[in-house]
Amino acid sequence: MSATGAGPHAGGAPLVTADVDRSDPAYRGWLKEAVRAVRADANRSADTHxxxxxxxxxxxxxxxxxxxxxxxxxSLKHRLARSLFLHGLCNGWVRPGRPVIEASSGSTAVSEAYFAQLIDVPFIAVMPRATSREKTRLIEFHGGRCHFVDDAHSMYRVAAELAVHTGGHYMDQFAYAERATDWRGNNxxxxxxxxxxxxxxxxxxxxxxxxxxxxxxxxxxxxxxxxxxxxxxxxxxxxxxxxxxxxxxxxxxxxxxxxxxxxxxxxxxxxxxxxxxxxxxxxxxxxxxxxxxxxxxxxxxxxxxxxxxxxxxxxxxxxxxxxxxxxxxxxxxxxxxxxxxxxxxxxxxxxxxxxxxxxxxxxxxxxxxxxxxxxxxxxx
The missing domain is CATH 3.40.50.1100 (Rossmann fold)
Structure with missing residues (x-):
């Protein structure tokens, strides 16, 4: 199964083609453990002051x-990244061994790199070349890779193309941020x-x-x-x-x-x-x-x-x-x-x-x- 972003304003589900059997016990076991690990992060992290x-x-x-x-x-983006990963995992978009790709100016990519490392999947951040050096260092510290672009407007397209090329998932924070978070509560x-x-x-x-x-x-x-x-x-x-x-x-x-x-x-x-x-x-x-x-x-x-x-x-x-x-x-x-x-x-x-x-x-x-x-x- 490969997944790509559905386009910068489409807001629909990523395109998928089957190459993973969702009923496979090995996949189901990986998914259960990945969701547990992401939820455990919230459970052991004290609330912010x-x-x-x-x-x-x-x-x-x-x-x-x-x-x-x-x-x-x-950063604030830790909450968003956690929600996006749970959203992607439970929708079947984030899969074992396949990279997660994000278009980000920095902080979201740092947080997503952390969660990708937590569940042992590769992570690629597509970001403007002018992003602060400290943010790129933190992305790499958490095991992510930075893919720089000279034109910030091209981030969306490049991230989607990388998802197609790698068979990974374009997380697309700009489309999914408002729907991945449980706005009714849940801390x-x-x-x-x-x-x-x-x-x-x-x-x-x-x-x-x-x-x-x-x-x-x-x-x-x-x-x-x-x-x-x-x-x-x-x-x-x-x-x-x-x-x-x-x-x-x-x-x-x-x-x-x-x-x-x-x-x-x-x-x-x-x-x-x-x-x-x-x-x-x-x-x-x-x-x-x-x-x-x-x-x-x-x-x-x-x-x-x-x-x-x-x-x-x-x-x-x-x-x-x-x-x-x-x-x-x-x-x-x-x-x-x-x-x-x-x-x-x-x-x-x-x-x-x-x-x-x-x-x-x-x-x-x-x-x-x-x-x-x-x-x-x-x-x-």
Whole structure:
């Protein structure tokens, strides 16, 4: 049986031809053990922490960060990779000895390489050549192989072609992220947030702020909110060089962007199948310099380094906090620490890189400092 992706926007099942007898006891035994191993990873991994970002108590607003960097593979994508592997295994797409291929800018590939190694199948990551060196090192550390492309738009096609060539399975996170995760609960990220807030002074958040790469996280959170009858609203923060904001504001499922996002892990050149605009209550376009200023402010305030996508979400969360303070509305806001900053020491934490990119973070850093000092978001 060979499996390939059904096309970048098809969202259908991969194409398959039989060369494995699914009733073969050897295959069934392998499958049972593979599923057990992936589920066991979730069972022995403690839930991630919900950290408080320090704000003046008299504001009446609490800001929390769900620290997904503490997963075994160091990022939010660990949850997604686990769900994708269970989805692929239980659908009969991931098979013994056959490679799993993914199109990824880094963190998903790191996590998928980990799970591929866990069940002893090869893994190939198709990724832009500009992906951070630390991410490629981690993929290789977990036994994966990196296949670089010069044009990020070609990742989908190249990954699908590799699946045909190798007889492997194109995991296609961008098509399957929103459906592979159990959004009704089962300790997904949304259920975890609400359980951890249960004893806080504002246990039902006014807003949860997410960022979008596949769109799977925002879809999971928004669906869970509706399913449980919560009043929480969902904001998606989008970086420069991403089409999600334009697609959402114009209700255009065919929106595209011609440039690659500088904020690794989020922002896409096309509207991905797993991004569900209709469940998003608000979107914010965040300048890349603001994202970097926010992660540096995070380090100063709580002593934790995080990746650029965390800064994108934090910038938007702080703006929402300022709006709530201005309106005299008490409540809580939640955003995410998506991955650790140690993966980006030569980019977001490098002044030389900022100069090379023409990014001036000073005005955005000053805006954050002003807000935290006065409770008022500066004009302009």
């Amino acid at each position: 919900l950290l408080r970002f320090p704000l003046p108590a008299h504001w009446g607003v609490d800001l929390y960060l769900k620290d997904e960097s503490t997963h075994p593979t160091g 997904n990220i949304a259920e975890s947030v609400y359980e951890q807030l249960r004893r806080e002074r504002h246990p039902e958040p006014a807003w949860i702020v997410a960022t979008a790469g596949t769109g799977g996280t925002s879809a999971t959170i928004a669906r869970y909110i509706r399913y449980m009858g919560h009043d929480t609203l969902v904001c998606v923060a989008d970086p420069e060089n991403s089409c999600f904001f334009e697609g959402w504001t114009r209700d255009d499922p065919h929106a595209t962007c011609g440039h690659r996002s500088r904020i690794e892990g989020i922002g896409r050149p096309r509207m991905e199948p797993s991004f569900l605009p209709q469940v998003v209550d608000r979107m914010m376009r965040v300048p890349d310099a603001a994202s970097v200023a926010a992660v540096r402010a995070l380090e100063r305030r709580i002593g934790r380094r995080a990746g650029g996508s965390t800064g994108t979400g934090l910038w938007s969360a702080l703006k929402i906090v300022a709006e709530m303070v201005a309106r005299g509305r008490a409540g809580s806001v939640v955003t995410l620490i998506c991955d650790p900053g140690e993966r980006y020491l030569d980019t977001y934490y490098s002044d030389a890189w900022l100069a090379e990119q023409g990014l001036d973070i000073a005005p955005y850093a000053a805006a954050i400092d002003s807000l935290l000092a006065t409770g008022v978001w500066p004009e302009g």
